[in-house]
Amino acid sequence: MEDRAPVPAPHPARDVTxxxxxxxxxxxxxxxxxxxxxxxxHGLTVPQYSCLELLDExxxxxxxxxxxxxxxxxxxxxxxxxxxxxxxxxxxATSTDHGRALPVHLTAAGQRRLRAAxxxxxAIEERMIENIPARRLAALLADLDTMTAALEA
Numbered sequence: 001m002e003d004r005a006p007v008p009a010p011h012p013a014r015d016v017t018x019x020x021x022x023x024x025x026x027x028x029x030x031x032x033x034x035x036x037x038x039x040x041x042h043g044l045t046v047p048q049y050s051c052l053e054l055l056d057e058x059x060x061x062x063x064x065x066x067x068x069x070x071x072x073x074x075x076x077x078x079x080x081x082x083x084x085x086x087x088x089x090x091x092x093a094t095s096t097d098h099g100r101a102l103p104v105h106l107t108a109a110g111q112r113r114l115r116a117a118x119x120x121x122x123a124i125e126e127r128m129i130e131n132i133p134a135r136r137l138a139a140l141l142a143d144l145d146t147m148t149a150a151l152e153a
Contacts, residue, residue: 020147031128038120042113043087047072047080049121052106052114055090060103089113 009019016022035046044052050070054061061069067077081104084090089110093102106114129137 024147031124034124034127035121038124039117042117042120044113044117045080045083047076048084048089049114049117051077051080051084051104052089052110053118055104055106056111056114059105062103066104084110087113 011020013019032046035049039046039049042049047070051066054066054069058065063077063081064074066081067074070077070080072080081090081092085092087109088107090104091107092104132140
């Protein structure tokens with residue numbers, strides 16, 4: 001027979017929709033949907049856009065670095081990178097002087113595509129946070145970092 005003893009909630013909530021995890025997932029899904037739609041106009045997926053952003057900030061990252069930075073598996077990152085290479089948006093060394101990681105770089109076409117797509121993505125983020133007072137935004141970001149650190153510990 002199943003144990004039907006109630007499990008205490010981590011904080012007061014009337015139902016599942018008032019839990020932090022539910023709200024984070026709802027916000028994440030809304031953000032992903034808006035980004036998917038906007039990036040489609042630029043011929044990119046969210047993971048592809050994320051790779052381009054990371055490579056713009058840190059040229060020469062490896063496949064493994066890009067997988068970690070875009071929250072996908074290495075196998076998925078390989079698929080993402082293959083699509084970016086076929087589109088002429090990135091280049092990857094065929095050999096390296098040290099280690100096994102092959103550095104990846106944006107091409108000029110990749111930089112142009114990123115600049116065009118970045119405007120659309122930044123407009124989404126602006127719309128998402130426009131009603132959050134500036135004084136609360138820093139606290140929100142700190143709280144999200146604290147939650148992430150608690151789960152990674």
